[in-house]
Amino acid sequence: MEKSWERYSRQMLFQPIGEEGQQKLLNSKVLIVGMGALGTVVANHLARAGVGHLVFCDRDYVELSNLQRQTLFDEEDVQQFLPKAVAAEKKLRKLNSSISIEGHVADISANNIEEFIEGVDVIVDGTDNFQTRYLINDVAYKYNIPFIYGGAVSSRGMGTVFIPGKTSCLRCLFPTHDSSGQTCDTIGVLSPVVDIVASLEALQCMKLLTDNQDDIANELTTFDIWKNHHFSMKLGEANEQCPTCQLKEYPTLTESDQDQVTTLCGRDTVQIVNNGTVDLEESEKKLRSLVKDLKRTPFLLRVYLHEGETMVLFPDGRTLIQGTEDISRAKTLFSKYIGM
Structure with a gap:
């Protein structure tokens, strides 16, 4: 052998x-x-x-x-x-x-x-x-x-x-x-x-x-x-x-279109999928002065908002809004900081 x-x-x-x-x-x-x-x-x-x-x-x-x-x-x-x-x-x-x-x-x-x-x-x-x-x-x-x-x-x-x-x-x-x-x-x-x-x-x-x-x-x-x-x-x-x-x-x-906004059951989180990719470095520069705190790794950008929620951005265009299951609120926060 x-x-x-x-x-x-x-x-x-x-x-x-x-x-x-x-x-x-x-x-x-x-x-x-x-x-x-x-x-x-x-x-x-x-x-x-x-x-x-x-x-x-x-x-x-x-x-x-x-x-x-x-x-x-x-x-x-x-x-x-x-x-x-x-x-x-x-x-x-x-x-x-x-x-x-x-x-x-x-x-x-x-x-x-x-x-x-x-x-x-x-x-x-x-x-x-x-x-x-x-x-x-x-x-x-x-x-x-x-x-x-x-x-x-x-x-x-x-x-x-x-x-x-x-x-x-x-x-x-x-x-x-x-x-x-x-x-x-x-x-x-x-x-x-x-x-x-x-x-x-x-x-x-x-x-x-x-x-x-x-x-x-x-x-x-x-x-x-x-x-x-x-x-x-x-x-x-x-x-x-x-x-x-x-x-x-x-x-x-x-199916011609997948749901772009999804509540992750039981996790107090809403996922929003945006078209295109995300440049984490550029996003960090854009958001640093607007948010409470943020941390970037090679794989994601974690953003702590003044409103209390947390956003997690991924390079493939996904964003998690943590701290809410309210899709309307998640969209509002996403639009405010990222843009729909």
């Missing part, structure tokens, strides 16, 4: 993987959408397992409240206001320098998701909202890429695997979803349930990549680790009118 493969020796002793499966892992490419609680655990497992090319996207930066469950981050990342994608890439490179790792500070949308799927063998869900999951679902079925879904909130977790041409899709299982549902930011989440869900996602990904698809159950698994509940449900047949896997309309990919 080659010396560079020594790190995988115990994994290769597992007969369903072996040397052949390990080579398949090394030749594989996985996209993880979201680098929060689920994404960090998935990425950690897949990097250590030797998946040859990991790509991940996340729009956010590391905050102190993340450290309870987002396992790739530490207090230094918080102090430096590092974007999650940047902090995760640094940590993962230290775990395994022999694989390719790409972290992108990006808000996944219909406008850019197709840029990240070239050569991807599996897409893994590391998000916390169904709007993005429907988008992943559409791109997965359009390009025939398996999609691993997972969710965790409170003490509850769930997950399944959607395989184009073999299973029904996410939209068949959840035709609609109430965006005002419970989230980690509104009712909390336990770190162990995140670990369980994300570890199962990583395991299913390894099955897919090593051609052990027959060992994947065609079912949705749900559980509550606090109340000791566990339930599995067959995915069932596809809905004949499903716009994704049957009619192939892919509605989230073909």
Whole structure:
């Protein structure tokens, strides 16, 4: 065995993987959408397992409240206001320098998701909202890429695997979803349930990549680790009118305009997406005399307003207005300091 493969020796002793499966892992490419609680655990497992090319996207930066469950981050990342994608890439490179790792500070949308799927063998869900999951679902079925879904909130977790041409899709299982549902930011989440869900996602990904698809159950698994509940449900047949896997309309990919102003549920934050890019240095010069305080890093500009709210500007044109869920007020502050 080659010396560079020594790190995988115990994994290769597992007969369903072996040397052949390990080579398949090394030749594989996985996209993880979201680098929060689920994404960090998935990425950690897949990097250590030797998946040859990991790509991940996340729009956010590391905050102190993340450290309870987002396992790739530490207090230094918080102090430096590092974007999650940047902090995760640094940590993962230290775990395994022999694989390719790409972290992108990006808000996944219909406008850019197709840029990240070239050569991807599996897409893994590391998000916390169904709007993005429907988008992943559409791109997965359009390009025939398996999609691993997972969710965790409170003490509850769930997950399944959607395989184009073999299973029904996410939209068949959840035709609609109430965006005002419970989230980690509104009712909390336990770190162990995140670990369980994300570890199962990583395991299913390894099955897919090593051609052990027959060992994947065609079912949705749900559980509550606090109340000791566990339930599995067959995915069932596809809905004949499903716009994704049957009619192939892919509605989230073909929407002409994405919402430019979005309330981030439970986070007391409004996100505003402006056309074009932002020059952080120029923005700092413009705003310095107008605001209470500001701090600039290579990745973002954090601005403390006299009104009490905080603005966070990203180079890709996104701005977070923190301290309000009132879209009108967020627009007013944005217009005052940035210009609509």
